Amino acid sequence: MFRSRFLPALPFAALLLVVGLGLIFGGSGRAAGAPPEIFTLENGMNVLVIPDHRAPVVTHMVWYGVGAADETPGKTGLAHFLEHLMFKGTKSIAPGDFSRIVARNGGQDNAFTHFDFTAYFQVIARDRLPLVMEMEADRMTNLVLTDEEVLPERDVVMEERRMRIENNPVAALQSAMSEALYGGHPYGRDIIGHMDEIAGLTTEDALDFYARFYTPNNATLIVAGDITAAELRPLAEKYYGAIGERAPTFIRDRAPAVWPDEDVRIVQRDPRVTQATWIRFLPAPSYRKASPADQPAFDVLAEILGRGTTSRLYRALVVEQRIASGVQSWYEGNRLDDGRFGIYALPRVDGDLGSLEKSIEAEIARLLDGGVDDEELARAKTVIAAGAIYARDNQRTMAYAYGEGLMTGLTVEQIHEWPERVRRVTKEDVMRVARLVFKNNPSVTGELLPGDNS
Incomplete structure (x- = not known):
């Protein structure tokens, strides 16, 4: 068995390996029993x-x-x-x-x-x-x-x-x-x-x-x-109790991330690439650093914007404009220090990344200008809840989610109460975190293209 599963900056296809707490604990009904x-x-x-x-x-x-x-x-x-x-x-x-x-x-x-x-x-x-x-x-x-x-x-x-x-x-x-x-x-x-x-x-x-x-x-x-x-x-x-302390308890002292002063674009070419890829990272607070109301709102924002076939980006780029074969957004808040928000898109064959990027930015602008409606907010919460129903059937997933939460600064109570906190997310909460991510925030955009860098 392959033992090591290090977790790098994950390719979009593997994002569910580190989905937000909302997908693990956002089950329907009130959080059952005591923590x-x-x-x-x-x-x-x-x-x-x-x-x-x-x-x-x-x-x-x-x-x-x-x-x-x-x-x-x-x-x-x-x-x-x-x-x-x-x-x-x-x-x-x-x-x-x-x-x-x-x-x-x-x-x-x-x-x-x-x-x-x-x-x-x-x-x-x-x-x-x-x-x-x-x-x-x-x-x-x-x-x-x-x-x-x-x-x-x-x-x-x-x-x-x-x-x-x-x-x-x-x-x-x-x-x-x-x-x-x-x-x-x-x-x-x-x-x-x-x-x-x-x-x-x-x-x-x-x-x-x-x-x-x-x-x-x-x-x-x-x-x-x-x-x-x-x-x-x-x-x-x-x-375990018989094992003595072999070293002092580790106390971290890490400086916060220093974000770029301006937008950054990285273009790479590779002869093995047959389909171009567009990716964007933006700074975002981690669960630990976000306010209690903002923590679940980041997950709801990611769901509304770019998770699944009912999301805004999918409907606009894949269904209506037909310029993308795939698109997704995600939030990485499972870190002690600063997190990030990500978006990726794949153009249709021979598609143009520039047009794709403009359409993504137009959808984000539309979200910021017009807000979210009751229906898509309710749908996002329902999808998050449905994912949790299946996750709770997996004993290892539950143990992992509690462990990851504890290791990255959350308490048992915060994790246990996550379903109720997701249900309390309002349209105002979603728009507040959306402005935090997308307004006056530096981004790093990556383009992967066929060809040779030389």
Whole structure:
């Protein structure tokens, strides 16, 4: 199984991997019951329990409050590299055996790296939960790394970068756009790191990062599934509570992003490209930095403007004008620091990107001038709610959404109450955030064209 799912500036086709909280928690009806219970072990490790008794299965996740944005300058890619190396064995588990043991017990495991966190998870039968807790606690403290294991894995990561970014024209364009938008802020670089810096990472680098950040007082345990807090607490105390604090609790001190002074346009050509692509990024506050009323309004704005076949951009560019084969907008608020709003469009064959851009800007101007109506506001909320109905059927999705929210500055209560907050979004809320995004705000526009840059 491919373990690492680093999250770069995502191609539009993969955006649902990091959809806003509105699509995860915007279900119909009031938020059911009390919020999940959270408690803290004596060593500082937080524990969240999300009961779901429909099947004797649990999703067990350990989230570390460190990600790619926390790396030492000159060592980009280290957080993601260590994610790979966490599967290389401990004093009691041989390299590669972690996943094999999980699979032999009927489970699945994986891991992922974000700008602000790194997480590891297993989905397994309820009666096997002590097994995976014991193994995860073991690799929190007893990871064994040698050059014989580390250096070949470094080559794997370098090849991963080639495949995911350097050999992917859309991803390469977005990489350049992110750097232009965020400037010197860590969000402006790829989570997987710069190739020359990945090549210089060492076993000592990985062990130092592990010792500094992989400590229980910098971690959150989330278990969703067929278990209660009363049942989980003694297990958490047994397997994780016995681990001492190995390093001080990590306190971030990152400067905010400095946005461009003026609009930026990046044009790239690639002989592998057969269809042009247009993308635009605009600054936007993250969920954590937005006001309580604005947080869900950004998701509603994205839905109205460019999500799905009933959105304004789709109706105008694809159905009515027939100048685009696809168009979408999205909001990325799941970050501790500054977020962003994005739009992409694909012209019809032999279409002109200039005409496409003018039509997109005309639709945005129409939105700003005329506002939104009751029908499209209600429809946007309904679509968000429908997406949540399906998301709630997936135990892992729920655990991920709570973990991501907690790791990026939200509280359990804020996440739990999200459905009601979405329902309270008004037309005025949507227009307020629309003006925040689109009026007097610098943008980075990318064009990907067939041909050769030289």
